[in-house]
Amino acid sequence: MKNGELIIAVTVQTFPHALDEIRTDAGLKGKRFAVIADEAHSSQSGQISSKLKQVLTAEEVKEIDEGGEVDVESVLASEMTEWAESENISYFAFTATPKNKTLELFGRKGVDRKPREFHLYSMKQAIEEGYILDVLKGYQSYDTALKIAGRAESGDGGEMSRRPLPARG
Known part of the structure; x- marks a missing residue:
């Protein structure tokens, strides 16, 4: 990231490390980043890296440890709590099957004040x-x-x- 790469691809497992690097590395201060999650509804099951578990809630970690799944939406939702502190990071999520939580995080409020998609294809x-x-x-x-x-x-x-x-x- 410090070398000026325009695109850096990461997996859901390495995403927390990359995000931590963006937030803490002095060499990256002032640079702008976009986090783009494709298939935001996709799940990751089985053994997940300990770094990923650091951004999950205790309940989500317990679910993974018991053989459950965690989806990309959950990871991004956990990270969104620090979004305001990271003005140089924009988050975008693409999914054909958004959950209500995804609409709340990435969407907008409709005229009825309920969460709606930001854009619909x-x-x-x-x-x-x-x-x-x-x-x-x-x-x-x-x-x-x-x-x-x-x-x-x-x-x-x-x-x-x-x-x-x-x-x-």
């Missing part, structure tokens, strides 16, 4: 632009599937008959 827009496939394009209800299956079984292509099921005894 909708699934509809992504489908229209060809970045993702429309998973509902081939969707069929169970009713339609049963009708098709019934026609195939009867071989006549017509509607299947609706008759009551025999009573169980």
Whole structure:
């Protein structure tokens, strides 16, 4: 970071060390940094580094020790308490499935005063632009599937008959 690198990639495990370096190293004073978390909803499970555990709450550390998971949102939320003290650091998080906590931390208040996304790139827009496939394009209800299956079984292509099921005894 001191050599003037424009982009430094870190993992969720090495993030706390990099952030600590930004905050404490005199050689980095006056420089501006952006923390960009992609897939902010992603989880990390299993053994996580002790440095990461330092920024987590006692409850989150206990959950990890018991084989649980912690997501990137939790790490960033823990770090946000010191955000005001670090005027040279801006935080950005990207996720397609934001939790309410993410919206509170990175979003804005809507007209109803509830947390809302800062920016929305909708699934509809992504489908229209060809970045993702429309998973509902081939969707069929169970009713339609049963009708098709019934026609195939009867071989006549017509509607299947609706008759009551025999009573169980």
